[in-house]
Amino acid sequence: MPIGVGVIGAGTVGGGVIDILLANTGVIRDKTGAEVALKHVAELRQELLSDFDLSGVRVSPDAADLIADPEVQVVCELIGGVKAARTLILQALEAGKHVVTANKMLLAMHGRELAEAAARNGVELRYEAAVAGTIPIIKAIREGLVANHIHAVYGILNGTCNYILSRMTYEGKEFDEVLKQAQALGFAETPPDLDVEGHDTAHKCQILASLCHSSYVPLERVYVEGITRITHLDVAYAREMGCLIKLLAVVRRVEGEIEARVHPMLVPETHLLASVRNEFNAVYIESDCADATLYYGRGAGRLPTASAVVSDIVDIAVRGGGPARAPFQYTHDIPVRDIGLLEGRYYLRLTTRDHPGVLGKVCTVLGTHGVSIASCIQKDTAPGEPVHVVLMTHESVESSVAAAVAEIDGLEFIEAPTQLIRAL
């Protein structure tokens, strides 16, 4: 008996899932013996359906009909957004249907409620496509690394940001220019805020943090900083220091707490994450038994994302009569660590008037806050031009660095707020 699949939303990802379920059931059967069959598509916009051969598939404008369809055992929610998607998923779970979704924003905001509804109804709620698209990172953490305590996760999880930073790095362009190009090419949304302000990455960070540590991490406790303040100057200075700038989601276990944060970081050029270019995603994980592992692939796109959605459907089909697996286990209640407690190295770019004794005064301020300097770049500039002093600190505490920077920015010869970027 094939397992019946219903797809709500025939947009980019939903359309990809329909494509795969129409074209690739043979390869799925070959690899697993399982039969999956598309039974129902719910889509208001009829024009989106004209590209598919949906003979034998029910089509409804109303998702409630799909959820009620007795031939549908697995409901794929692929409409995105929060409010309607939440309602539909809860309805499907309460109706005893398994649910597959790619909706990271919804999971980050309401994952706890959805997980409880899935458990209450003894059904699966799966979300492989929600984090890092086609990369099987949820599976790697939940299954491949199941025997491991996960010490640290470093993820490049937003293709738009990685594309923009790559173009800034390899073409020496400014953020605004690259963003416009990316929007023209369809690599960036308009408005771009969800991506470039780091929120999309924060949603994925929330999911990974909760999953890795079996503890609920509230989204508002994830520290978020986007890439809009990164300039080509920073990219160029970072390269002089042998580093690239990447937007990373970081999840670490530190002193009994969980660090969950999203911000740009200087990554050494020799690190594998530095090789992850353009719109690709990757996740680097350090754990107690497996040591370092890395997973790389496309974080977005019609078929890559749909490939992950279908892998969830097939997992449910293969499981057969086996017990449903909880989407999240909130076994623990681990505090989320304050960003001020972070310890690391910091890149600081100061903008000053050309003035004798600047470096001495800055170093004095840093020193009084316990921040010491590992390296320094200052270049000759034309008279009257502002001078950039770029410093890399030794290992320091974030709250001390922040206090020092606040004091530095109050000095009379400082012409613009100091740029601070954390280093890996």
Place this chain on the structure above:
Amino acid sequence: MPIGVGVIGAGTVGGGVIDILLANTGVIRDKTGAEVALKHVAELRQELLSDFDLSGVRVSPDAADLIADPEVQVVCELIGGVKAARTLILQALEAGKHVVTANKMLLAMHGRELAEAAARNGVELRYEAAVAGTIPIIKAIREGLVANHIHAVYGILNGTCNYILSRMTYEGKEFDEVLKQAQALGFAETPPDLDVEGHDTAHKCQILASLCHSSYVPLERVYVEGITRITHLDVAYAREMGCLIKLLAVVRRVEGEIEARVHPMLVPETHLLASVRNEFNAVYIESDCADATLYYGRGAGRLPTASAVVSDIVDIAVRGGGPARAPFQYTHDIPVRDIGLLEGRYYLRLTTRDHPGVLGKVCTVLGTHGVSIASCIQKDTAPGEPVHVVLMTHESVESSVAAAVAEIDGLEFIEAPTQLIRAL
């Protein structure tokens, strides 16, 4: 009810599995809700057991006792080798026990027989640790990429070879010297043939080829070439051409056939596989929906390998009463492609006497075989010293290149057999 685990063999990997099952059952329970319990260890060498706290665990010198133990539902075969391991696994499968193994040589030689025994008895035979150690590559292919036709797999699957080639690359040393170092450090076995002659990689290649294409690939049909002929000269010339030399397992689908081959390759420095250094493994996969994905981690070592073994145990535990999954599906019977049909670019290093017209004659021979040259390096040498002429061909057919090289090696001014390395 916890699932009971028996471990046959308490050597490196078996000892690691015992360690994890004694120390990390809490994290497994947190992530999955599943309970796994070590119930029985079979090991002849009592001295290997003194490091473990095995209170409450049965210990037998005889694996038959472990297989017969009604408290054991999952048998881990971790003794390695072929003959005894095959007998034990078949006994366990016939006794209705699930089996987990890391034994690639056994799977490559007898995978078909073992898969049939598992299917006949309705039990699982799992082998995540057999290929690429801690990297969940079997899971990625069978589950993460389940909806994909897999076009190509390029794997760095032998840590010893990758370590040796890395040291030759970054320290400019010769093969023999690095091999001796690697043996002293425990990174290479004595004798090293199974690794450096490519056979270990071929075993893994056989497994991946059969798995990716749901078709049985006989081990003797996997083309194998090791790294013993690679010299520091080749490594240096490759770098001049912007490439590193890696031992790769390649599985491709070409014109209705399966390519399954193991040999050194020139990999461009910008390719992600070029960043995989020292003893690390990685697998790069191209597929129709997911596009390019890469998986990276430790291919060997006590805890990394054991981590993969335990992930298989937990998968069986989590599945609960669900149906057993076939270890291999031999749905198809796809021919394995002859190496002579391979098309690609070739690195050729000729050793000649310094002699006018050498390059012209060589190019003429290549030309008559339809092989054209993309680039050439020839350096000034001291009088009387042999001259190395290094050529990179355009896309050519292997059988033509081989015929041309045979003819070239018969020319009177050629002083040593021409080195041929395929390029990615």
